[in-house]
Amino acid sequence: MGNIDLSLSRRKRERRKLIINMLYIAPALIFLLGVVIIPFLQAIPYSFTNWRSLLSDKREWVGFSNYATLIKNERFLITVRNTFAYTVPYIIITNVIGLGLALLVKRGNTFNNFGRTIFFLPFTVSTVASAIVWNYVFVDIYSAITGNISPFGLSNQVIAGMVVVGTWRDMGYCMLIFIAGLLAIPDDYYEAAMIEGAGVFYRFIHITLPLIVPAFTSNVTLLLAWGLKLFDLPMAIARNMQAAETVTMFVYDNIFSYSRAGFGQAAAILFTIVLLILTRVITWLFRRKEVEL
Amino acid sequence: MKKGKWIIAIMVLICSVSLFAQGSGEASDSGKTTITVFHYMTQNSKQAGLEAVEAEFMALHPEVEFENIVYSQGTDYFPQLTTAINSGDVPEIIMGNPSLYPELIENGIVMDITGDSAIEELGLSAADLGDCSFQGRVYAYPLDYKTWGVFYNTKVFEELGLEIPTTATELEEVSKAIEAAGYDVWADWYSDGASVDIQTRPIIWTAGIMNGDTDLFEQLMNGTPITDYPYIQEALDDWARRLQFNRPDALSNSQDQAIELFVSGVCPMMYMGSWAIGDIEAKAAGNPGFSYGFFLCPATEDPADTILQIQVDDAFMVNPNSPNADIAQEFMRYWITEGGLTWTEVSSQPLISGQSSDSLPQVVRDIAAIKQAGEYVGYGQYTMAYTSEYTSAWRRGLTEWAENIITGGSVTSDQQIARIQQLFDDIRALN
CATH class of the missing domain: 3.40.190.10 (Periplasmic binding protein-like II)
Incomplete structure (x- = not known):
């Protein structure tokens, strides 16, 4: 009898604990549900209709025809290519520079703290403002020195120009994540390796890199999402250039400007699924490389 | 302590719900x-x-x-x-x-x-x-209403003894003279779709009305080939003559950057719409040595073809x-x-x-005087305007054309017309 009472009261305590925990996560959960999950789920049925104007209620079920048209649509495929052409170098270069900066300023002293602030500063600038600043940099400095046309004006260089802006803006953020990862590595590991005669490069490859994989996981996942959702930068610098058109611009134009809401929704849904799968795969790949401290 | 946890948790929940409730609130406190x-x-x-x-x-x-x-x-x-x-x-x-x-x-x-x-x-x-x-x-x-044409630096024109050109060839001669004097000729801006569009209008809009093609845009959207209207290709060729004198940064410049180049005296000519007059005036206020005028862009060899084009x-x-x-x-x-x-x-x-004021810039009064005389063609004479999607495709094709000419590309105007036709056909295939 006594055991049953004890078990009941433990269960009651656990249930109460669960409720309290649920209440704590409720704000974030409500926000996520209201702003992301419910609208996303609501949008799915629209992608199977011929809904044209957002201002009209007229729509008919068309099955998978929007999706079938989409995967054969040359313009959509170009925007997919452009989006990946931006995202891949953007992720790699931003991480490499971010890590380099983190190694440079990881020790806390006045000079390094100032450096961290300077390197992080571009992240606080809006993308549109970054685009304007870099337009001047490319025209007034790059073109003046090299005699070349600004990459923002050339179809075959506009993606590279956008990678420069994206990297400049986000490298400071990556740096902070890497600094947190680097500072979490115990000095003992390096000291032991030094006693064994390991050089700087060896220590970096065999101690630093494996132990900061969680920072890579975080940075790559985030940059992947930011890269694939690229929108405001090409809107600001090359609205008319097909070579700079990204998937989000394609979605935006079809839903809002071209009165093809159902078709645009299909593109949005398809790309969200691609984004989710890619994020999951990349996270899984990095998690496999993570090492417990 | 336990009670405290409950209270905090419930308060957090209430705050989060009220966040959503706040979003829909709207009221004018002034009672107006x-x-x-x-x-x-x-x-x-x-x-x-x-x-x-x-x-x-x-x-x-x-x-x-x-x-x-x-x-x-x-x-x-x-x-x-x-x-x-x-x-x-x-x-x-x-x-x-x-x-x-x-x-x-x-x-x-x-x-x-x-x-x-x-x-x-x-x-x-x-x-x-x-x-x-x-x-x-x-x-x-x-x-x-708005119109477009060439804004020019009157002091540079005086200094070089240049007259207002009345034909496309004269405009080319003026451009050469400006270039020979060491100036960059045009302050242009092609990062914005409107800029490339207005470059082709001196021929297309006027020829469309004069030839009785008031359903031009409607027909093009319905699938009539662009080649049925040869003056569209002529417009590309005409623009190419001006593009030869562009600064390379025209491809990435914004309207503001172009105005800066013009007002600072770097480029004595700027192809621009009348909507920018206020901004030109504001920037010119900081440069007392600068003065400017406006002329319609001659696009053919017949001065009679150079007509004011207006759009509400x-x-x-x-x-x-x-x-x-x-x-x-x-x-x-x-x-x-x-x-x-x-x-x-x-x-x-x-x-x-048509109402005017003496306090208006001379350029605005000049434009108003031409319109008052009734010598203009208006966009409203066309039966239909391009939809957003066709406008976007048209401007994309023109931007590619500008890049091709400025970078010394090998695409010809008939090839570019075919490219624009393809963009139009792609839209029809989706509709």
Whole structure:
């Protein structure tokens, strides 16, 4: 009898604990549900209709025809290519520079703290403002020195120009994540390796890199999402250039400007699924490389 | 302690729920009637003009106040407007030419103002009226009009002894003389779709009207080949003659950067729309040694082909579903009549009514004088305008053409026409 009472009261305590925990996560959960999950789920049925104007209620079920048209649509495929052409170098270069900066300023002293602030500063600038600043940099400095046309004006260089802006803006953020990862590595590991005669490069490859994989996981996942959702930068610098058109611009134009809401929704849904799968795969790949401290 | 945890958890939950509740709240604390003006006048001079007219109207109607919401037309104006409408937050006054926004008309979001006495008082031509109409009905109050052409540095022209060119060849000679004197010839800006579009209009719009092709844009959207209208290719070839004298940064320059190059004296000529006059004036105020004039761009060898082209620029529609629709309509009537003078003086835009002021820049008065003489073609004479999607495709094709010429590419104008045709065909395949 006594055991049953004890078990009941433990269960009651656990249930109460669960409720309290649920209440704590409720704000974030409500926000996520209201702003992301419910609208996303609501949008799915629209992608199977011929809904044209957002201002009209007229729509008919068309099955998978929007999706079938989409995967054969040359313009959509170009925007997919452009989006990946931006995202891949953007992720790699931003991480490499971010890590380099983190190694440079990881020790806390006045000079390094100032450096961290300077390197992080571009992240606080809006993308549109970054685009304007870099337009001047490319025209007034790059073109003046090299005699070349600004990459923002050339179809075959506009993606590279956008990678420069994206990297400049986000490298400071990556740096902070890497600094947190680097500072979490115990000095003992390096000291032991030094006693064994390991050089700087060896220590970096065999101690630093494996132990900061969680920072890579975080940075790559985030940059992947930011890269694939690229929108405001090409809107600001090359609205008319097909070579700079990204998937989000394609979605935006079809839903809002071209009165093809159902078709645009299909593109949005398809790309969200691609984004989710890619994020999951990349996270899984990095998690496999993570090492417990 | 346990009780405290519960209280904190519940308070956090209440706060999060109230966050959502706060989002839908709206009220005017002043107790006044708020008229929301949704517009895409991003130029400072036009915003100042709107505020000046609103201030006048509020002095006459102290119970009214205004909220101005501005977005860029090329990027987010219509999407933001759509979002506002879908959320039930329909503004009282919506900027736009009706033919560009047929969905607003089809869904009953703008008022049919055919026969409005204030518009009739303006005595507009059929072309002007066509620009604020859709399928024969009038939906917008027109305020002013825009045109485009060559803004030139009068001091450099005097210094080099140059005359205003009247043919395309003369314009080329003027360009060569400017280049030989060590100047960069043109301050151009092709990062914005409007800039490439206006470069081809001197030929296309005029030839379309003169040849009786008033259904030109309608036919092109219906699938008539572009090659059926040879003057479209001629327009590309004509523009290519000017593109040879462009600075390389024209491909990435914004309108503001082009104006800076022009006003600072680096480039003595700038192909621009009249909407930028206010901004040119503002920038020129910081450079007392600068003075400028305007001439229509000669695009052929016959001076008679160089005709003023106009399009109603700032036009506004009224939402009939708003409880304040009558006040909004009264404000619009005020703006296009008594408030017009204030508007033109502050914004430096030529009024569609023909009303003018001595305090306006000489360029605006010159343009107004040409229009008053009736020597112009108007976009409103065409049966239909390009939809957003065709406009976008057309401008994309023109931007590619500019890049091809400036970078010394090998694409010919007939190949580029074929490319634009492909862009048009792709749109039709989706529709």
